Amino acid sequence: MSAPPHPEAETQPIRRERPRRRVGVLRWAFALLLAAGAALAVLPDLIGLDRRSPFAQVIAFRPLMVAGLLVLVVVGAVITVFARRFWPVPLALAVVALIGAALVAPRTIPATTQPAAGGPALKVFVANVYEGQADADSLAALIEAEAPDVVSVPESGANYESELAPLLEPMGYRTAASVGPWERDVTGNTVAWADRLGEVRTRIGEDTRFPYIEISGGGLGELRFVAFHSVAPVPRSVATWRSDLSEVQKWCSSGSPAIIAGDFNATLDHSVFRDATAGCGDAAAQTGNGLAGTWPTWAPQWIGPQIDHVLATAPITAESFETRLVPGSDHRAIIATLRLP
Template sequence: MSAPPEQPTERIPVVPPPPPRPAGGGGGGRPPRRGLAGRVAGALALAAVASVFLVPDLWFGLDRWSPFTQLIAFRPVLVAALAVVVVVLGLVTLVMRRAWPFPVAMLAVLALGAAMLAPRLVADPLPTGGERLTVLSFNVYTGDADVDALAETIRRERPDVVALPEAGERYRERLQPLVEDLGYVSRASVGERSQDVNGVVALVSPRFGDVDFRVGKISEDSPFPYVEVSGGEMGDLTFVAFHSVAPTAGSVAQWRIDLAGAGEWCRTGEPTVVAGDFNATLDHSVLRDAMADCGDAASQRGSALVATWPTSMPRWLGSEIDHVFSSSGTAESFEVLDLPGSDHRAVLTTLRL
């Protein structure tokens, strides 16, 4: 008797469980998204790089070396550029909300940079006493500035003392006859055989009588001798017409020496005014440290972001590198003047000593 045929058994298909979802959501075939910690770390790294270029003076004084020395001279422009970057990142965040750490981090750097500039826009209280001293400083650009326009400015403003960087004996001989009838006396730091670019000229009004001029150098290697004025009716006041070397790539070390030397006049304990082309802005820690015992006339009147160089750029785009510093005075007024023939603007201030 044969066995009944086997009945086929029904196979139940086994369905594998779905793969686990990647962390942070998304489809099974999509790569996992970067976590919040990674985005924050990336934003902080980007902000750190941006801050090195925007505020190198806060990074252990990096602004004392190239290329940061040159970049920081235009910090107001860098702050404006970073503000645009923050706005763009903010707009990106509207579409990609996960990117929010980047505009937040960059906004913090922007706030730091703006905080470095803000005090120079706030004027000090006007001085109520003290003797007036009007100071004019103008880099005459290798002696090419319009001497007639400068003489007319002197006639109109009647400054008590004048500093003219990049003017030597050649330029002085052209200017002196135009103001001699006003009683001004002058002295150049270099003679006729030297190019004007190497010198500085100081002019003094007749109110100070028979003053003493002294020519000197910050250091043996300083390319620009200064002119120091004292005596006569100036009493214990000293006026210095000064020009620092520019911080080009090969001259930054000498630039630091020149600025440090200029600061010595502020520490004499006597009333001193130092005026001229410092080739540095108040963003440079070298200048701030050197002139810590002097007040900057432009900053005292809330005008220290008005560019004095170069004239080829608008006043809001260049650098404010021409200064009047005083160890015992406060600026009553401050003005930036456009005179023809130079790549610098002139600065005119009245101090109360």
């Protein structure tokens, strides 16, 4: 006679294992969804999304986002040690992070291109003066200390020029502004050049939202130096921003020597900027300083984007690139030494 069944045997639920394949698919779907979100933030320029808002604003911080993404990858790898099935997440994020890093890293490596042997040096100074609010005495003192050949001063019209010119003239500089005293400083550009360049010609261009000013002749010869300022890519002005930057192409691709210096409100991560400046070299990237943020000054330099640039057509090559603080401005000033052919 057999023993009666145990009371719990009839009530014990039958355990059914969840299909492993389904769990694996869900795990990968989650990882790929996270990677797609990361790619939209870090790599929108690869498919042209950075030409529109909000990607035009977000992509300016790609170096910072890549660094943050690499931290998440490390954290994910640590989690994988304790939960091995989590590994698709750090793997997918690592792919996005490595592509982003590959796009950013070259700017930290000085170019191997050698400057033209025996060519003269030209020192360029750029200082956005924040709607004419930067301290003119401090700016003049910095210009005196650095002794640049040419100076580009975005967000400076005739009003700010009237403050700066009397300070620079005793040092041997002359100035010109792209807008008159009836216009706000934020809409203008001022250029200054050393007397040692002789009699130069000035030309104001109104093809951009903020009129630029160009000098040539004298000691510059056929070289054109342009003080430039693009409108910022805020949501309502992205189309104007793209139009402003497209104007840079006429200097970079003309075949004539040119240096364009100022506030472009764009970084090398913007495809619009890269397309417009094809044919020009960026002084910061050429010297391995392509991640030195120029805005805003209240943030550490490694956080802010580099939106101020000194561009030059080949074979003009940058030998040095540095930044300085100017009291009252939200931009760091740029000092670059270029070697002319």
